[in-house]
Amino acid sequence: MTSWDFSIFLVDDDSAVLRAWKRFLEIKGYRVHAFTSPAEFLNMNDPSVAGCAVIDLAMPGLDGLSLQKALAVRNDVRPIIFVSGRANLASGIEAMRAGAVDFLEKPVDADELLAAIERAESLDKANRQVTSERDAIRARLDRLTGREREVLNYVIAGRLNKQIAYALGIVEKTVKVHRGRMMAKMGVHTVADLVRLTERLNLQPDR
Amino acid sequence: MSLQATQVADRFGSHELDFKSSTRTAVVIFIGYLIGADSAFFIGTLSDKIFAPLWPPNIVLMAALLLVPRDRAWLCIAASFPAHVLVEAGIGMPALPLLVAFGTNVAMAISSAEAIRLLLGAPPRLHTVRHIAIYIVSVGLVCPAVIAFGGASVRILAGGPIEQYFVFWFQWFAANALGSLTLGPIALIFIERGAGAFWPGGHARQMEAAALFSLLLLLALVVLEVSGSSLAEPFIPALIYAPFLVAICCAIRFGVMGGCAAALIVTVILIWSALHSSSSFPGGDIENNVLALQAFLILTTIPTLLLGALADQNREVEDRLDKAEDRVSLAAATANAGFWQKTAGSQHLGVNHHGRFLLGLTTTGDLTRESILAIVHSEDTRAAANALADPEITTHHPEEFRVVLPDGRQRWILSRSQTKSSQDGDQLDTSGIFVDITARKVAEAEADRQHRELAHLMRVSQAGELSNSLAHELTQPLTSILANAQAARLIVESKPSDISEVVEILDEIIHEDQRAGEVIRRLRTLIKKGDIRSELVDVNNLCEASLTLLHTESITRDIQLKLIPAAELPKIVADPVQVQQVLINLVMNAMEAVQAAQSTTRAVVIRTTNLGKDGIEIQVDDHGPGISATNKTHLFEPFFTTKERGLGLGLPICSAIAKRHGGTLKLENNAVGGATACVHLPLRPPGDPCHDELGLFNFPRR
Numbered sequence: 001m002t003s004w005d006f007s008i009f010l011v012d013d014d015s016a017v018l019r020a021w022k023r024f025l026e027i028k029g030y031r032v033h034a035f036t037s038p039a040e041f042l043n044m045n046d047p048s049v050a051g052c053a054v055i056d057l058a059m060p061g062l063d064g065l066s067l068q069k070a071l072a073v074r075n076d077v078r079p080i081i082f083v084s085g086r087a088n089l090a091s092g093i094e095a096m097r098a099g100a101v102d103f104l105e106k107p108v109d110a111d112e113l114l115a116a117i118e119r120a121e122s123l124d125k126a127n128r129q130v131t132s133e134r135d136a137i138r139a140r141l142d143r144l145t146g147r148e149r150e151v152l153n154y155v156i157a158g159r160l161n162k163q164i165a166y167a168l169g170i171v172e173k174t175v176k177v178h179r180g181r182m183m184a185k186m187g188v189h190t191v192a193d194l195v196r197l198t199e200r201l202n203l204q205p206d207r
Numbered sequence: 208m209s210l211q212a213t214q215v216a217d218r219f220g221s222h223e224l225d226f227k228s229s230t231r232t233a234v235v236i237f238i239g240y241l242i243g244a245d246s247a248f249f250i251g252t253l254s255d256k257i258f259a260p261l262w263p264p265n266i267v268l269m270a271a272l273l274l275v276p277r278d279r280a281w282l283c284i285a286a287s288f289p290a291h292v293l294v295e296a297g298i299g300m301p302a303l304p305l306l307v308a309f310g311t312n313v314a315m316a317i318s319s320a321e322a323i324r325l326l327l328g329a330p331p332r333l334h335t336v337r338h339i340a341i342y343i344v345s346v347g348l349v350c351p352a353v354i355a356f357g358g359a360s361v362r363i364l365a366g367g368p369i370e371q372y373f374v375f376w377f378q379w380f381a382a383n384a385l386g387s388l389t390l391g392p393i394a395l396i397f398i399e400r401g402a403g404a405f406w407p408g409g410h411a412r413q414m415e416a417a418a419l420f421s422l423l424l425l426l427a428l429v430v431l432e433v434s435g436s437s438l439a440e441p442f443i444p445a446l447i448y449a450p451f452l453v454a455i456c457c458a459i460r461f462g463v464m465g466g467c468a469a470a471l472i473v474t475v476i477l478i479w480s481a482l483h484s485s486s487s488f489p490g491g492d493i494e495n496n497v498l499a500l501q502a503f504l505i506l507t508t509i510p511t512l513l514l515g516a517l518a519d520q521n522r523e524v525e526d527r528l529d530k531a532e533d534r535v536s537l538a539a540a541t542a543n544a545g546f547w548q549k550t551a552g553s554q555h556l557g558v559n560h561h562g563r564f565l566l567g568l569t570t571t572g573d574l575t576r577e578s579i580l581a582i583v584h585s586e587d588t589r590a591a592a593n594a595l596a597d598p599e600i601t602t603h604h605p606e607e608f609r610v611v612l613p614d615g616r617q618r619w620i621l622s623r624s625q626t627k628s629s630q631d632g633d634q635l636d637t638s639g640i641f642v643d644i645t646a647r648k649v650a651e652a653e654a655d656r657q658h659r660e661l662a663h664l665m666r667v668s669q670a671g672e673l674s675n676s677l678a679h680e681l682t683q684p685l686t687s688i689l690a691n692a693q694a695a696r697l698i699v700e701s702k703p704s705d706i707s708e709v710v711e712i713l714d715e716i717i718h719e720d721q722r723a724g725e726v727i728r729r730l731r732t733l734i735k736k737g738d739i740r741s742e743l744v745d746v747n748n749l750c751e752a753s754l755t756l757l758h759t760e761s762i763t764r765d766i767q768l769k770l771i772p773a774a775e776l777p778k779i780v781a782d783p784v785q786v787q788q789v790l791i792n793l794v795m796n797a798m799e800a801v802q803a804a805q806s807t808t809r810a811v812v813i814r815t816t817n818l819g820k821d822g823i824e825i826q827v828d829d830h831g832p833g834i835s836a837t838n839k840t841h842l843f844e845p846f847f848t849t850k851e852r853g854l855g856l857g858l859p860i861c862s863a864i865a866k867r868h869g870g871t872l873k874l875e876n877n878a879v880g881g882a883t884a885c886v887h888l889p890l891r892p893p894g895d896p897c898h899d900e901l902g903l904f905n906f907p908r909r
Contacts, residue, residue: 013762014683016719020690023712027697058679060762085679085686085759106679107686110693 006121007031007051009078011041011067013059017106021054024110030117038062038070047076050128052101052120054113057084057091065091068098077127079120083108137197140186148182151175155182156195156203232275233286239267240290248298250475251482253378253494258362260478260497262382263390264291268316270394273323273331284313304364311357315383318354319346323395330399333392333463334523339516342395343509347388355380374498381501388508389471392463404464416461423453423469427476447477447500451507458515462522466515470508477504543643549576549595551626551635556595558641565620565641567612584609584617594622594639607644619648655739658863663736665860666788670734672795676759680726684719691716729756732784733791739867741892744783746815746823747772753790754813757798766798767810773817780891781868789861789872793827793884796857800831800882808879822870822889829883833876842874861886869893 008030012018018034025032031051035041039062041053053071057064064082071078082095085106092103101123102116144152147168154164161179165172188194243264252259264287271283288309295305322345323331333339358379359372367375396404407416427450450473458466481496539546545562549555554575558566566582568574576595583591587608594606605623612618624639670677695712698705729752754768761768790813797811808830816824834842841847843862858872865872870888877883 014687016687016715016722017683017690020687020694020715020719024690024694024697027694027701058759058762060765060767063765083686085682106682107689110690 005031005050006124007033007049008117009041009045009051009053010034011036011038011053011059011064012056012083013037014056017056021113025117028114038064038067042067042070045071045076045078047074047078050124052079052081052117052124054081054083054117057082057095065094065098068095068100072098079123079127081113081116081120134200137201141201143185144182148178148185151178152182152186152194152198155179155191156198229279229282232271232279232282236267236271236283236286237290239271240264240287241294243267244290244294248294250479252298253482253497258375258378258382260378260382260385260482260501261389261474262312262386265312265315265319265383266386266390266394268312269319269323269391270398272316272320273329273395273398280317287313300365304361307357307364308361311354311361311379314357315350315354318350319387319391322346322350327395331395332399333395333516333519335520336513336516339392339463339512342392343388343512346391347384347509351380351383351387354383358383378498378501381498381505384505385474385501385508388505388512389467389474392467392512393471396464396467407461412461416457416465419453419457419460419465420469420472423450423457423472424476426450426453427473431476431480447503448507450476451511454507454511455514458511459518461515462519463512463515466511466518470504470511474504474508539640545641547622547624547639547641549637549639551637562641565618565643566610567618569613579610582610584611591622594624607648617645618643619645658867659736659739661856662785662788662860662864663734665792665856666784667734669788669791669795670730673733673756673760673791676763677726677730677756679759679763681723684723684726687719688716688723691719733787735784739782739785741780741782743778744781744786745776745778746786746825746888747776749783749787750790750813750815750825753787753794756791757794760795761798761811764798764802765809766801768794769810769812771812771814773815773823776815776817776823777890779823779888781888785864786868786888789864789886790825790827792857792861793886797827797829797831797882797884800829804830804832804881806830806881818887820890822887825886825888827884828877828879829881830879831881833880834874834882839874843872867892 008025010018010021010025010032012021012034013036015036018036022032022034033044035044038055038059041055042062055064055067062070064084068080068082071080079101080095080099081101082092082103083106084092084103095103101120104112104116141149150168151164154167159167161172161175164179165175168175183189183194186194186197188197243262243266247259247262247264250259250261268283268287271287272280275283291309291312292305295308300308323342326341326345327333327338333342355376359375361379362375363369363372407413430446430449433446450469454466454469454473457469461468477500478497481500482493538544540561543561543565545565546559547562548557554577556574556576556579558568558574558579563569563571563574566579568582576592579595580588580591590606591608593604594608605621607619607621609617609619621642621644622639623642624637626635626637691712695709695716698709698712733756750770750772754770757768794811794813801809801811810830812826812828814826814828816826818824838847838849843859858874862872865886865888868888869892870886873885873887875883875885
């Protein structure tokens with residue numbers, strides 16, 4: 001279950017809390033990075049490192065919610081677990097709506113924290129899997145020539161070869177050649193597979 | 208006094224009114240003159256049947272002249288003329304001497320009346336020795352002496368020998384002087400005070416007067432009876448003095464009025480007897496006897512009158528003193544005050560009846576400073592000792608102290624005194640008063656208690672406002688403790704040998720637990736109810752502690768709290784709880800102002816300043832919207848608030864706390880558009896017992 005490849009980024013202005021959590025989570029087998037201010041965390045954060053953030057909602061300077069927004073702006077999808085010394089329902093709801101994994105009240109029970117971290121870990125894993133798949137599809141897409149890309153657009157729009165040839169002003173035979181190369185490069189055999197791939201990238205067919 | 212004068216003036220005026228009816232005035236004067244002359248002749252005349260040794264008509268005319276306005280003097284003279292003619296013609300006086308006699312009589316009356324108007328005022332006053340002396344010299348001696356030159360000529364004109372002119376002069380002078388000295392003052396007193404002045408007030412006084420005058424009459428008659436015998440001859444001077452003994456008594460007891468009346472009686476009786484019973488004064492001729500008698504009467508009447516005036520004056524002073532004393536006693540009783548008196552160097556202390564009552568003393572014996580200090584509450588001995596100290600030792604501030612009454616109750620006494628050197632200049636006499644100020648002290652204590660309660664209520668309300676952030680302050684150490692404890696359990700479970708890390712964890716748990724304890728302790732001080740304490744407070748430390756309390760609150764509000772402490776700040780004597788309360792209140796207000804203004808500079812700056820011997824100052828600056836002119840006037844009014852949920856008691860209570868410390872709280876707009884609250888606190892509150900002139904206040908009171 002535990003993994004040394006999964007890092008936990010702790011952000012809390014209280015160093016005693018930070019120390020205690022770091023100690024506990026390290027014993028549990030996580031790699032822990034502790035930050036006493038949100039700014040420090042933002043500077044040091046490497047989105048490519050697998051892990052989740054445990055952030056105190058109320059801190060001087062940048063507070064937890066602002067930090068969440070700052071991460072979103074950077075397209076950083078690192079899962080966030082919020083903790084707070086006070087039951088502030090409003091900021092809790094806002095945090096959850098903005099995609100936080102959980103909102104825990106201090107003093108946080110160890111099991112609750114670990115459960116939230118596990119959820120974050122699987123979410124992070126899933127996020128990273130989706131991202132890597134997309135990257136692979138995009139790499140295949142990038143290998144297509146201009147003409148092949150055009151043909152792909154028409155194919156996923158459900159056009160027949162004849163229609164494509166007419167639209168591109170070329171003969172049907174040539175279209176077939178482009179189409180074959182394109183399908184090969186994309187690594188699919190059927191039009192249905194091709195459509196599924198492109199949908200993951202949110203590609204919209206030209207109509 | 209002025210009231211009496213007004214009444215006198217009224218009465219004087221009313222006499223004037225009576226005399227406005229000319230006929231009536233004339234008739235009254237006519238009759239008066241007639242009676243005066245008739246009585247003079249009744250008492251007796253000398254051998255020429257013309258000259259009377261006592262001549263009252265001039266006094267009647269003088270009184271009439273004083274009672275009517277000056278422009279009606281002619282009426283008096285005209286009215287008396289027929290009376291004069293009637294009387295003098297009745298005894299067979301020729302026309303020329305009659306006219307000259309009338310002329311001298313009128314001159315005597317006019318000069319007397321004018322002298323009185325000029326020297327004694329209108330209405331004439333004979334209250335003091337000075338007045339009576341002026342009267343004796345002017346009306347009693349000078350006027351008759353001058354006019355007598357005319358009067359003596361009447362006798363010459365009536366056929367008397369010219370060689371006797373100066374004898375006549377003296378006779379005329381003595382007759383008028385006697386009238387002026389005995390009858391004159393009675394007339395003036397009647398003019399001034401009315402007929403009521405003849406009757407002494409009160410039964411006892413009337414009895415006394417009756418007894419004295421009876422004695423006088425009796426004595427005069429006895430003298431007359433006895434002086435006839437030849438055996439008594441050597442004793443005659445002593446005998447004729449005897450009635451004057453009683454006359455002097457009358458003057459002492461009944462003033463000028465009594466003295467005059469007695470002198471008049473003696474004069475009448477002696478002159479009558481000298482003229483009618485030749486046996487009374489054997490030897491010599493009657494003329495000489497009467498002359499000697501007149502001289503004797505004049506010489507004895509003068510001291511009698513002066514004595515009477517002295518008695519009057521004395522009585523008036525006594526009366527005034529009595530009234531003053533009554534007023535003072537009334538004032539003292541109303542103020543619940545008692546008097547005390549002390550001579551420097553003497554242990555003896557005189558305390559009046561009410562003063563003893565205030566001190567709860569039932570004894571009537573002598574009191575000393577020690578005997579009073581013995582009943583003073585032990586905590587107030589110093590104040591009481593100061594209050595009763597000799598003036599060389601102390602300046603006389605009013606002092607307040609408690610005395611323990613016999614039933615165990617306590618009474619607050621304020622002692623105030625003033626010291627003067629006594630008349631011989633050697634001794635310093637201190638007179639003082641004791642005032643019962645228990646009611647004021649109780650009210651002060653009650654106000655104090657209410658202030659404490661209110662301040663406490665506001666602290667509880669502050670704690671309520673801060674409870675959320677204080678709860679957060681508590682969860683931090685609790686979170687840390689929990690995580691540490693769980694980590695320790697994991698360690699013990701997985702690798703029990705690694706004891707060093709567990710020890711480290713336990714240390715941290717202890718530390719965090721103490722931190723939680725500290726939060727609770729601070730909260731408890733905030734809401735604790737207790738007496739106002741006076742201790743040495745380091746305001747910089749206090750500010751720091753207060754800001755710690757507000758730490759989470761400031762984070763939640765996203766406002767930076769900045770403390771700029773003075774490099775060297777003297778410790779002040781204050782109640783730390785209340786000063787902290789003021790500080791928290793002001794910082795909370797400032798934070799609310801910053802929030803309300805949506806200010807970009809989200810900061811509140813707390814600054815302490817050393818003002819040297821004037822104490823210290825705490826300033827709280829914000830970047831809020833500032834104070835509007837309309838709000839500014841109401842800032843310190845209770846229940847005035849600009850907040851939605853405010854009670855409007857924060858600033859009034861803060862201001863009251865500052866005042867109780869002898870300081871001030873001011874709120875003003877600052878240069879950056881926000882408001883600045885400024886608390887000034889002296890090094891020690893006024894009235895603090897540690898207050899000493901040398902300014903050495905580095906010793907805590909408790």
